[in-house]
Amino acid sequence: MKTEYTLLSGETVEFATPIGELGDFLRRVLAAAKEPSVTEADLNELVFGPENxxxxxxxxxxxxxATAEVYRDPIFHVMLDCIARKRRPAEPAVSSRARYTMTVPDAAQQLGISESAVRQAIYAGRxxxxxxxxxYYLDPRSVGGYRVSKRGPRRQDQAAKGPPGGVLDARIGSGPDASFRVKHSRDExxxxxxxxxxxxxxVPPGWRRIAILGTTKERSRYWEIEPAEGESVLHFEGFYLRGGFRIVETVSTSQRAEAAFKAFQPR
Known part of the structure; x- marks a missing residue:
């Protein structure tokens, strides 16, 4: 049996549903993440403690x-995501259907973009x-406050005006079945x-925008990230990027993904 989990970054990770001791511990972490009385420090101590x-x-x-092998495990990324969620302000407990009432076609019509573009914005967490x-059902308030991005060099010019990014933990390179490459202004x-x-x-601090290309024999995916508060994790076939960022662009078509990475100009 497979389990899917959507990270704060908008990336969906899939893994074999754990059983036994690991399954019990993961359920404990997920429950702690939802419990208001459990602090970020409490959850951090649990995830990085001897019971894990x-x-x-x-x-x-x-x-x-937590070795490199541990960081490659998508279940560990779920645990890290639970810690990151503790940094977000608590929201009123309302049913999803009470809050999320707008369909994708309605959102696309209101924003003047395609339904595919709406789904991409959902996947990217925007x-x-x-x-x-x-x-998918959307929060009308989120749609009302959403600004449609204008493609082209202007987006990177605007990103360059913001504060630079901090240190990012990463596992990059090429393995037997996949590769994960990054391109940024520091090039370090x-x-x-x-x-x-x-x-x-x-990845050392000081970056403004980073392009990432994940590739397997069957597919290529492209992301662009920019600095943001909080912690996000981008996971791809055992590789990862973790730190303060948000995804601002996602391309899932292999040919377009590779072209976007090649054309990316670091600022």
Whole structure:
């Protein structure tokens, strides 16, 4: 059985539904994330503590460590996402159908864009939506406050005026089945661990916008991110980028994704 989980970044991760000790612990983390009395510090201590069966206990005696292999596990990204959600202001508890009442076609008509563009904005986390029975319903307030992006170089010019981005944790490079490349103005990567052509480390601070290309034999996906408050995780086939950012562009068509990455000009 497979489980899908949508991260704050808008990226959906899929993994085999865990059972046994790991399944129990994941349910505990998910429940803690929804419990108002549990703080971010409490949840952080739980996820990085000795009770987490994902953590490695052999690297450092007497300690549970999140190794590069742990960071590759999508279940761990779900746990990190739960911590990140604790940083968001609490919202009133209302039923999704009471809050999310606008259909994708209605949102597209109001915004003057295609239904596909609306769905892309949902996937990227730029429009708030709830999925019920395979159908997305949007929050009319989110649609009302949404500004349609104007494509072209002007978007990067505007991004360059904002504050620069901070340090990002990352696993990039090429593996047997996939690759994950980044392109940014600093063009630097501080390496902490290397396995063949797979690198784990950090993107240093000071970046304005980053282009990412994830590729497998069957598909390519492209993202652009810019600095933002809070923590997001972008996960692709075991590779990842984690830190303060938000996704501002997503391309899911392989040919267009590769062309967008090639054309990206760092600012």
């Amino acid at each position: 069966p994902l953590l490695n206990t052999t690297v450092v005696a007497g300690r549970s460590v 429009l708030r939506a709830s999925k019920e029975g395979g159908t 990567f501080e390496l902490t661990e290397r396995h063949g052509a797979e690198w784990t480390g950090t």
